Amino acid sequence: MVDFRSEKLAGELLDPRRGFEPAAVELEIRWDPLTRQSARILPDAGLLPRANGDLQRLANGTRAGCPFCRDRLETVTPKLLPALSESGRICVGEAVLFPNLVPYSKHSSVSVYSPDRHFLPLGELSPRLIGDNLATQIVFARAATKADPESRWVSINANHMLPAGSSVFHPHLQGSVNPFPTTFQKLLADVAGAQFRSYLESEKRDGTRYLGSTGHVDWLASFAPLGPAELRAFVPGVASPTELDGELTEEHGGGIATALGLYADLGFESFNMALYGAPVGTPDYPLNLRMMCRSNPEPLYRSDATWLERLHWEAAVDISPERLAEEAAGRFGR
Numbered sequence: 001m002v003d004f005r006s007e008k009l010a011g012e013l014l015d016p017r018r019g020f021e022p023a024a025v026e027l028e029i030r031w032d033p034l035t036r037q038s039a040r041i042l043p044d045a046g047l048l049p050r051a052n053g054d055l056q057r058l059a060n061g062t063r064a065g066c067p068f069c070r071d072r073l074e075t076v077t078p079k080l081l082p083a084l085s086e087s088g089r090i091c092v093g094e095a096v097l098f099p100n101l102v103p104y105s106k107h108s109s110v111s112v113y114s115p116d117r118h119f120l121p122l123g124e125l126s127p128r129l130i131g132d133n134l135a136t137q138i139v140f141a142r143a144a145t146k147a148d149p150e151s152r153w154v155s156i157n158a159n160h161m162l163p164a165g166s167s168v169f170h171p172h173l174q175g176s177v178n179p180f181p182t183t184f185q186k187l188l189a190d191v192a193g194a195q196f197r198s199y200l201e202s203e204k205r206d207g208t209r210y211l212g213s214t215g216h217v218d219w220l221a222s223f224a225p226l227g228p229a230e231l232r233a234f235v236p237g238v239a240s241p242t243e244l245d246g247e248l249t250e251e252h253g254g255g256i257a258t259a260l261g262l263y264a265d266l267g268f269e270s271f272n273m274a275l276y277g278a279p280v281g282t283p284d285y286p287l288n289l290r291m292m293c294r295s296n297p298e299p300l301y302r303s304d305a306t307w308l309e310r311l312h313w314e315a316a317v318d319i320s321p322e323r324l325a326e327e328a329a330g331r332f333g334r
């Protein structure tokens with residue numbers, strides 16, 4: 001059975017805003033029904049201020065010398081070996097994929113949405129741009145797993161903007177094909193299929209955090225988020241991104257674009273995303289996606305990754321999952 005465990009905690013302090021009168025303060029601790037990872041839901045404290053509109057200046061300041069812009073990409077980004085791609089790079093629509101110079105994985109890729117789009121605010125990441133970029137990653141993952149069958153763990157990820165961990169401003173995705181799972185891939189792959197089904201069914205029945213289905217993909221606000229405004233998506237019947245066909249890739253791209261439109265409307269401009277694959281044939285594993293907002297890129301910003309997130313693996317967020325679901329109402333078909 002699925003356990004949506006949560007505990008409310010109350011503390012007390014003498015509040016300087018009210019003449020040092022005693023005041024109650026509350027928080028809630030929740031445990032993820034699938035992985036048991038804990039999270040803290042805080043009262044709204046304005047921890048993540050909205051983007052202040054300075055992104056265009058950052059874009060302008062990073063354009064000269066950008067390795068992913070069209071005039072440089074051809075000559076400064078690496079090429080894939082012929083076993084993976086005859087032309088050395090994988091192109092779908094405007095998207096272009098090439099190997100990552102930094103070996104984060106045995107097979108590590110970077111794919112730009114477009115060499116002509118150095119700056120893409122979240123609201124401009126269309127279903128087309130995302131679907132085509134995902135498609136380059138899927139072609140890459142298929143080629144890498146075919147050439148190296150021991151590397152069965154695939155993930156497709158995003159660090160969008162500097163606070164999310166991107167070292168290059170130009171928007172891109174990153175692919176990972178590795179012989180070993182990451183800690184989280186292993187945690188998720190170890191969850192029983194029945195547990196995933198029962199989690200989704202419970203959330204659908206309850207309706208508070210369930211956002212709807214785009215056809216084959218279910219979306220919901222995470223009960224115990226890993227970070228601010230975390231959304232989750234599940235693709236039942238597909239274990240690895242390599243199994244996503246053209247139609248499902250388009251559908252998933254559309255869902256991600258909807259999610260990013262929501263983030264943009266909430267005033268965010270930086271996000272992380274992971275599409276956690278398990279090896280093809282993993283029984284009953286639904287392809288999992290998690291995405292979250294990150295602090296907005298601006299001088300003297302507060303990082304959303306604190307001692308809690310980095311060292312205790314327990315996020316503290318002041319956007320409640322239920323409020324996020326209210327903000328998302330109607331966007332994912334529900």
Ligand SMILES: [Zn+2]
Pocket residue numbers: 063066067068069117118170
């Ligand atoms: Zn660029």
